[in-house]
Amino acid sequence: MTTLLGEDEFLHQYISVHKQWEHNRSTEETKNVYAFSIGQIEKQLEALQASESDFTVPVNLTQMDAYSMAKGTDAAKAKLIPLIQHHEAIMDRVRQTVHDFLVATEKESHEGQRTATIFERGQEYVRKALNVRAPEA
Secondary structure (H helix, E strand, O other), X not given: OHXXXXXXXXXXXXXXXXXXXXXXXXXXXXXXXXXXXXXXXXXXHHHHHHHHHHOOOOOOOOHHHHHHHHHHHHHHHHHHHHHHHHHHHHHHHHHHHHHHHHHXXXXXXXXXXXXXXXXXXXXXXXXXXXXXXXXXX
């Protein structure tokens, strides 16, 4: 990429992409970054949602036991809900970033660019490298 874009442009692009990646995978309150793949985050979200739905109070309990059990399940759900919301927010931000990229690429296409600029730069780099290494080709 450095050869393709130049060192300054590469660093600018790298920092921009990295900041976007951190923003997409961080929580808003704690600023912790979830450094997992999207597939892993989806599986964690499914597991958290399944755990939340598993917290139920059995029907054959005395009133005191039912109250105690309901209080415990409510406390457990209260701990899971923020985690579920964080994972859902991460997924939403990643979806939005992918959507924005696709819209930008489609916009370039509709404005008359047949290929995205990164592909054009790559093609130009290959063409120049071939001219240097094999000018007769």
